[in-house]
Amino acid sequence: MARDKKGSLPTGRRATVRVKTARGRTVSSQRWLQRQLNDPYVEEAKKRGYRSRAAFKLLQIDDQFKILKPGARIVDLGAAPGGWTQVSVERVSSGKNKGVVIGIDLTPVEPIAGATVLAKDFYDEDAPAILTELLGGPADVVMSDMAAAATGETQVDHMRIMGLAELAHDFAREILKPGGAFVAKVLRGGTERTLLDRLKKDFAKVRHFKPEASRADSAEMYVVGTGFRG
Template sequence: MPEIPTGKGAGRRTDRDLKVRVKTARKRKLSSTLWLERQLNDPYVARARAEGYKSRAAFKLIELNEKYKLLRKGMRVVDLGAAPGGWSQVAAGVTGSTDEHPLIVGIDYLEMDPIPGVILLQKDFTEDDAPQMLIDALGGHRPDLVMSDMASPTTGHRATDHLRIMHLVEIAADFAIQVLNPGGAFIAKVFQGGTEHQLLHDLKRNFNSTFHAKPPSSRSNSAEAYLVAKGFKGRQEE
């Protein structure tokens, strides 16, 4: 008969005891094992699954929206780097977008499963014809929010990764400045380490306010942060 634990703390299991450990399989790299272990122990992954979101990233937009009031009923939204679709899901729910009257357009070079109320384009946003395709998908209307969770594959070299993601942010910001409705907003993923001076200058010239934010659902050991610009003034020339 197994021994019954007694004494102080008997029968209780700590968070450390409950943490899932994943053994390294013969054909699985250590980095893959650590990623899987992190996923299995991530409360936001569990919440996303329980609440029907495509990914844990949905909570980043939810938290940013709670703080900065970026989304509202009836607004049009462009989602750059949309896969797997968590941000588009959140935006569709808040704006009231439907399949009959879609207000959200998402774009990614990766294939995505359909999302109610969202037009999805499988396309690399950096291609020359992508911006016009997005506007056409919105029926020629200008968006009220451009959001970008785009990121390039990381190299492990922080300076290189920073340059790569800043290139994507600059392309996204230029698109936002070209197409947003007056009063509109822009959100983009960046890496901590500072937004490039010229980009920040352009955003401050074209928007009433700019912020850097790291939502609670962004992993504490991640270098990612988000750049938020609100109150688009209409494109301002130098």
């Protein structure tokens, strides 16, 4: 399979894999399995040793905005299963410039070489102080790919994920250094304007971005703030 010039997007034609109907498998689970089997990012993630296809979303975000710089201090909120943490380690620990990557998630994460991942709630009052100590100073980037479990109710799901993005922003304000960057998953649905207005007060530039690795039929996109005013 070929790759694009940036190395983050698998390309090339593949034979479609069809999933046979199995007793006990629902129609929705059968569709999910077929989508997974025919998703080039799932295959490429396995080849590269990434823990999830979501790793390519961060690769494409960074290709666009250049936020994961060698030597940077990174905080990955809601790090499980670890794909974004793996990408961060690759990109900030380049050559002699060894960055620091700290992940945090309530769900325990298998160890990742070059990173520290805490099994802890970032809502905890002591979390910013603990992370700052582990980082050795304020963060250059705070990022979140968090998403609440889907309910099937579009507006409810939208409000829940926007709530997580707002909490991630609140956290970022406590731990980012001036000039730092913030990335968070959001869903289109009408209330994202509130978050954008908040971010524009704290960051010099705020933009929406939908990586090619985000499925076309998904309302998912990312908000990226750069130039934290501190």
